[in-house]
Amino acid sequence: MTLTIQVKQLIEDKGLTQSQVAKECGFSGGALSSYFKGTYKGDNDKLEVALQKWLDGQTQKTATFVSAPDFVETPTASKICADFDFVKMFGKMGVVYGASGVGKTQAARQYTKANNNVWMITARPSICTINEVLYEMALELGLSDAPKRAGKLSRMLKSKLAGTKGLMIIDEADHLPLKVLEELRILQEDSEVGFMLIGNDKVYTQMQGGFNQRHQFARLWSRNAKRQQVQKSSKKDIDAVATAWGLELSDSKLMTALYSIGQGAGSLRALTNYLQLAGLMARGRNEPITLALILSAQQQME
Known part of the structure; x- marks a missing residue:
């Protein structure tokens, strides 16, 4: 699948506009439109590098944001x-x-x-x-x-x-x-x-x-x-939940916060609720789940 087809498909899937994508890539809407038509007179290589970086970034966001898993095998x-x-x-x-x-x-x-x-x-x-x-x-x-x-x-x-x-x-x-x-x-x-x-x-x-x-x-x-x-969830239980949600176990600040939330009696359910709300906010912003979003969800639900 060519770069042009991949970008066009993602634009359609996410409901974006060519102008929005061009702006994020550092080009004008006219330049991107011309490129799609095969009539762009500028530096095609530079534009393609920018498009590939944008496409990779969007793919990473999609992979990082995980919807609520049906079941986590802790x-x-x-x-x-x-x-x-x-x-x-x-x-x-x-x-x-x-x-x-x-x-x-x-x-x-x-x-x-x-x-x-x-x-x-x-x-x-x-x-x-x-x-x-x-x-x-x-x-x-x-x-x-x-x-x-x-x-x-x-x-x-x-x-x-x-x-x-x-x-x-x-x-x-x-x-x-x-x-x-x-x-x-x-x-x-x-x-x-x-x-x-x-x-x-x-x-x-x-x-x-x-x-x-x-x-x-x-x-x-x-x-x-x-x-x-x-009587309570273990750190390994929290690790399993974090992994299922696409979070990085290597992020020590994030995991310390998750351990604090999830290890009390009944807190694994609370943690899952916070992650669900944080996931909704992340999807609305088209970004991955972050510690800031999780803490914001915790504050809202408490």
């Missing part, structure tokens, strides 16, 4: 997914718990997308009884005609799950009381598929029996083959 996410693999493979029960905003839910969603026979539901105040949780699971499994009675639901789910070698992920499991957790334990054992509970520290203490462990919790707690705590 070291923490990789560990969580490894636990999913274990629980799914061996048909066990597990729990991932800790601070919010450190990537637990995003890892679960990505794992669900990337693997067969993996289902994910989210508990909430309105979905925390046995009937509601089992019905939500039935819908996730494609049982649109599922009954509303808990006994029938449980038997139907056992039949549907058995033999699948699958994994059922329950996010926000800290909303679930002991009665529901016990129902899930029995369903997991009967169907012999993996069950992974995700939530904050409360889901851990509930399954453990709180601070006063009682005998009734022993059956539940002893079934947990995997227990992973995630």
Whole structure:
């Protein structure tokens, strides 16, 4: 593809004008127009060098500015997914718990997308009884005609799950009381598929029996083959996010700021939000994401 075609294509793609490009290259609009027509009488070599530099600069900006990635495989996410693999493979029960905003839910969603026979539901105040949780699971499994009675639901789910070698992920499991957790334990054992509970520290203490462990919790707690705590994001997590956004890890000032923002409890989500806003501002200015834009986004969102 010739230089002329490349420049014309980029002008069209970005909605620019020939006059705007000529000005950025240090030539008049008439000179660039004549060059495109093949009638330019001036120094063609000099104009082509200027056009090539402009084209390279635009390509660099496009490569540097990265839109919000769908998923960033951080070291923490990789560990969580490894636990999913274990629980799914061996048909066990597990729990991932800790601070919010450190990537637990995003890892679960990505794992669900990337693997067969993996289902994910989210508990909430309105979905925390046995009937509601089992019905939500039935819908996730494609049982649109599922009954509303808990006994029938449980038997139907056992039949549907058995033999699948699958994994059922329950996010926000800290909303679930002991009665529901016990129902899930029995369903997991009967169907012999993996069950992974995700939530904050409360889901851990509930399954453990709180601070006063009682005998009734022993059956539940002893079934947990995997227990992973995630209280904050690591520097390597921040590095992975920065790389996914096209930022330079060698920029020590930038990375120091990102570490400061992203290593607190829940701050990885905040950092991602700042990067999304900074990315929008960068796109509007047709420039790469900078530390100044990230700090500006942080100030606006706080």
